[in-house]
Amino acid sequence: MSKTKKPREEPTSVLGRLLRGAYWYGAEWYWTVTGGILLVLIIAITILAPVLSPYDPTVTVGGPFERPGGGQVVLLAPKGSGITGLQKGLKVATFYNTTASIVAEKMHLTVRHYQVDKDLFAKVRAGEADAVLISARKAAEALKKNPDFVQVGKPFGPRFILGTDNLGRDILSRLIWGARAVLAVAILSALFSAAVGVPLGLLSGFFGGWFDRVLSLIMDSIYSFPGLILAIAVAAVLGTGVVNIAIAISVVYIPTYFRMTRSQVLSIKEELYVEAARALGAKRHEILGMYIFPNVISTLVVVFSLNVADAILTEAGLAFLGLGLQPPTPDWGFDLNKGKAYLPRGYWWPITFPGLMITLVALGFSLLGEGLGELLNPRLTEE
Numbered sequence: 001m002s003k004t005k006k007p008r009e010e011p012t013s014v015l016g017r018l019l020r021g022a023y024w025y026g027a028e029w030y031w032t033v034t035g036g037i038l039l040v041l042i043i044a045i046t047i048l049a050p051v052l053s054p055y056d057p058t059v060t061v062g063g064p065f066e067r068p069g070g071g072q073v074v075l076l077a078p079k080g081s082g083i084t085g086l087q088k089g090l091k092v093a094t095f096y097n098t099t100a101s102i103v104a105e106k107m108h109l110t111v112r113h114y115q116v117d118k119d120l121f122a123k124v125r126a127g128e129a130d131a132v133l134i135s136a137r138k139a140a141e142a143l144k145k146n147p148d149f150v151q152v153g154k155p156f157g158p159r160f161i162l163g164t165d166n167l168g169r170d171i172l173s174r175l176i177w178g179a180r181a182v183l184a185v186a187i188l189s190a191l192f193s194a195a196v197g198v199p200l201g202l203l204s205g206f207f208g209g210w211f212d213r214v215l216s217l218i219m220d221s222i223y224s225f226p227g228l229i230l231a232i233a234v235a236a237v238l239g240t241g242v243v244n245i246a247i248a249i250s251v252v253y254i255p256t257y258f259r260m261t262r263s264q265v266l267s268i269k270e271e272l273y274v275e276a277a278r279a280l281g282a283k284r285h286e287i288l289g290m291y292i293f294p295n296v297i298s299t300l301v302v303v304f305s306l307n308v309a310d311a312i313l314t315e316a317g318l319a320f321l322g323l324g325l326q327p328p329t330p331d332w333g334f335d336l337n338k339g340k341a342y343l344p345r346g347y348w349w350p351i352t353f354p355g356l357m358i359t360l361v362a363l364g365f366s367l368l369g370e371g372l373g374e375l376l377n378p379r380l381t382e383e
Contacts, residue, residue: 032371038364046179053173054161058328060168061158063098065347067137068163072155073100074139077131078124079150086153093120093129100133102168103157109133121146163349165335166342169328171350175357178330182361185246185325186311190304192250197257198300202288204258205265215258223255227310228317235323245324249314253307260303264296305369309362316358332358 045052055061062071075092077083083090091110094100095118104111112129114120120132121142134142136155143149162171200219204212222230234248268274274291282291318324319333327334332354339351 031367035364035367035371038360039368042179042183042361042364045176046183049176049180053176055158055170055173057169057173057177057330060102061170062102062160062164062168063100063135064164064166064168065342065350066099066135066160066164066168068161068349069159070135070137070163071099071158071160072136073103073133073157074136074155075131075133075152076121076139076142076146076149077152079148081130083131083152090131091129092131092133093123094133095120097168098135099157099168100135104133121149124149162353165350166338166347171335171353174330174335175332175353178332178335178354179357179361181242181325181329181331182312182315182333182358184242185249185315186308188242188246189249189311189315190253190307192246193253193307194257194300194304196250197254198261198296200254201258201261202265202293202296205262206269206284206288206292212262216262219255219258222251223259227252228314231314231318232321232323235318240324240326242325245315245318248318249311252314253311256307257300257303260299261296264299265292268292268295302369302373305365305372309365309369312358312362312365 075083075086086107086109089110091112092104093112093114094104095116096113101111101113112123114123120129120134123129124132131152132142132149139151139155143151160170160172162175165171165174200215204215231248231252234251235245238244238248269287269292274287277287277291315324316333316336319331320337322334322337324333325331335354336351336358339347339354343351
């Protein structure tokens with residue numbers, strides 16, 4: 001006697017559907033989870049910025065354009081000088097405006113600064129200094145040219161994982177703190193857009209008539225403007241600051257929320273359960289709040305996530321054009337703009353890492369938004 005196979009119970013909660021998503025959606029589920037994990041990491045970085053940031057992002061902590069992984073310095077002394085380390089009263093020769101110079105000053109050494117075109121080793125031979133303090137990555141080549149010198153001790157000083165910018169600021173620290181500014185502007189702009197666009201879309205779609213025609217005309221007029229140009233115009237009027245930039249960007253996306261909400265309301269208000277509520281004597285605000293709006297939320301969640309992704313790119317564009325946050329506040333778009341001027345000289349890292357962060361965060365929100373669209377769609381279930 002064969003046993004009847006018990007049908008598998010499918011989860012109905014969002015979390016349950018998420019865990020079963022790999023079975024239902026295949027590769028799309030993995031992309032969604034990837035985007036979610038990426039965003040969780042970025043948000044964790046923004047929250048833990050004071051802990052994770054190795055340096056103050058607005059302060060010069062090293063020489064300009066230190067390469068990724070560089071920054072440490074070494075002490076080179078003449079052979080037979082008897083120098084065994086950073087002794088008290090030791091005079092060191094360094095170049096101006098370098099990490100070696102900054103390290104020497106922080107360690108309260110007696111420093112002799114020279115221009116870059118000067119020969120530090122000749123100054124030591126002339127008795128103006130006791131030893132040379134230079135970048136660790138240049139030590140091997142310097143010792144080949146000056147065989148009468150020897151390295152004393154191991155390299156020491158700061159190490160800049162992603163290098164420094166043209167002002168000697170740590171790029172990793174600016175990326176970590178810059179995430180706070182970028183996410184704050186993007187999320188605030190999306191919230192402002194939703195706060196205006198959703199109620200207007202609900203009222204316009206529900207009541208219709210001349211009110212709907214006027215609002216639709218206004219929103220279509222705003223929507224016809226190129227987004228970045230409109231944001232530039234508003235930002236130029238409002239000025240800088242997180243809230244002002246968020247408002248400037250939110251104006252661009254209000255029509256998106258309006259049109260999406262209005263189209264949903266036009267469809268939902270003709271459903272039988274809405275007609276039944278009317279027949280039972282439900283008031284207009286009750287129908288909007290209890291029967292129509294809850295059925296619009298799932299669509300708005302997807303729009304919100306995609307809106308944040310686009311707002312990040314818009315904010316970066318404004319900052320790139322000098323209409324973002326005021327320096328020295330860390331901002332990926334601003335750093336991207338400053339870094340491009342030095343790219344022809346071979347300094348690729350000041351522009352590469354901010355660009356990667358903008359791409360990754362925007363991609364994370366986009367993947368999450370697209371995935372939520374699949375996950376929250378009740379029609380896309382297992383056959």
